[in-house]
Amino acid sequence: MSLGSSMRPCGDFRTSYASDTTIFATPVTRYLVIALIIGLLFVPLIGNPYLLNLMIQIGYYGIAALGLNLVVGFTGQISLGHSAFFGFGAFASAWLNNSLGVPVFFAIPLAGCLTMLVGLLVGIPAGRIKGLYLAIATLASQFIFEDFFARADWFTGGSSGAMAEYLTVFGFSFDTDQTYFYIVLFYVVLMFTFTSNLIRSRDGRALVAVRDHYLSAEIMGINLTWYRIMSFGLSALYAGIGGALFGHYLGFVSTEGFTIILSIQFLAMIIIGGLGSIYGTLLGTIFMVLLPELMEWGVHLTSGVFPDIVQSLAYIKEMAIGLAIILFLIFEPEGLAHSWKRIKAYWKLYPFSY
Amino acid sequence: MDSTSALLEIDDISLSFGGIQALKNVSFEVHSGELFSIIGPNGAGKTSMLNCISGRYHPQLGGIHFRGDEITHLKPNQRCHLGIGRTFQNLALFNHMSVLDNIMVGRHHLLKNNFLTGGLYWLTGARREELEHRRHVEEIIDFLEITHIRKAQAGTLSYGLRKRVELARAVALKPDLILLDEPMAGMNHEEKEDMARYIIDLNEEWGMTVVMIEHDMGVVMDLSHRVMVLDFGKLIAYGLPDEILANELVKKAYLGEEDDALDEEATSGEVA
16 A cells, blocks of 8 residues: 555545544445444344354453453553453442442443542553553452452452342343343443544544653653553443443352453453454454354364364363464464455455555 | 743753763753754764753753743643644654644644543534644644645655654644754755755744754754754854854864864764
């Protein structure tokens, strides 16, 4: 691609700054995405429960992964404690509902805000340290939270976990996959739109500026400390909402689910999807949710030939995640978002290569 | 604006890194509306001087006053509100952003939307504000003739263009005082001519006071109203371009008359 050229179709001229500052590159893309969302509205009517379950998982993990991408991909910091925020959001929402009687409808966004406060607190070291040191600091916070979840009986129910009520609005209970799907879809659209807007406005640009060249960002009037801490707060907000959706979906929050493994999985989602890419985050999450399912399918397919393989399924799933990360780091370090761009360029420029 | 009033006053500042004295008791004034150049051999402390003004370094002794207010200990990000902008000697663009976004970052301190209002874009007036500032940014893009690359990723541009984008970003800060660290380094003759024209226009039409570090003596002597010469962190000459050219000390330290002066320059290159 030569300087300043774009993938815009010919004849698509912009005559106002507003039409040149859109979320989607072309109107066609916008209509396709809107059509896709409308199409998704019909999935619960026809889809099977298995498919719905996977899509709901993609939804709440995707929101949390988007938060991690804000801090790692867009602000260029490292966070190894993302699952702690995810867990905190799940417990906070259950606690708000159970102990304070806040309706679940409000508890989910409130849990997000509470988690954001916690994230701002955890982010304070990020204002001063970088790189490996920050990795260790966030790792420490991960373990502190794991311990907190196991011991804070008043908040999490300790080792017995917390019950999370189903979401109810005016007596209508979202207690099935079919109905809960709409709640998750709503939050996914909300959070992804919010992020797209954030990135094209003042504070989003400031985050990327801090990542790309913090010295000149400071000269441009960006308060480095505040933006570094804020990126942690924001990432916790997303994780908190994702976690709350997770809690109210399962109906029960166990203290054992939010380990370092989940944090690594979140990292895998954004690395595979593409650091610093919003739609890449969703692609990466889809990949990571489907990968174990694919492995399971593959194992059952080959179990006729290798009967013993079924017992190793759990290990195969874990190994597949590791292998996927390594392969992506080697062959597609910019993630699925970049693959998608290349595919688009291929179709657009065919039969030439550039 | 009174043309003889001092916009920037450097009052006897000293800066050292451990045993290395980068600046020794340097004092000078930059008048409002002036085009002021700092010259000197490599390692003389020119960039350290600029870093003190822009807040990257804080001098151990002495004070810096901008429009009469003490700014010596302000953080860099607090200084752009006062009207100080700068470019860097080694390119410091946000490489993964588009040229347009790079320049929009320059508007950061003038924009008011935050992560919440920015995220809600259409509902909070952030959209209107962003578009309004886009208009100002486009004026700068137009002025610096980088319209054709506004959507290009900054990291993919050629050196000369990147230098120009960096100037655009500094101009977007709407500074009263703009600090340019070697704006023409590594450029060919034609690019230098363009850049010289932009600098003169910024000074005369946009009304910015310019402090510039530059090695090209032709450019410095033609453009500058006044010149300051640093050598080993000390101010050795300060005045009109013609006076500087005639100054014996300057000839010895920098412009070069005798061979041993060159040897001295070669051994002094630690302090950047």
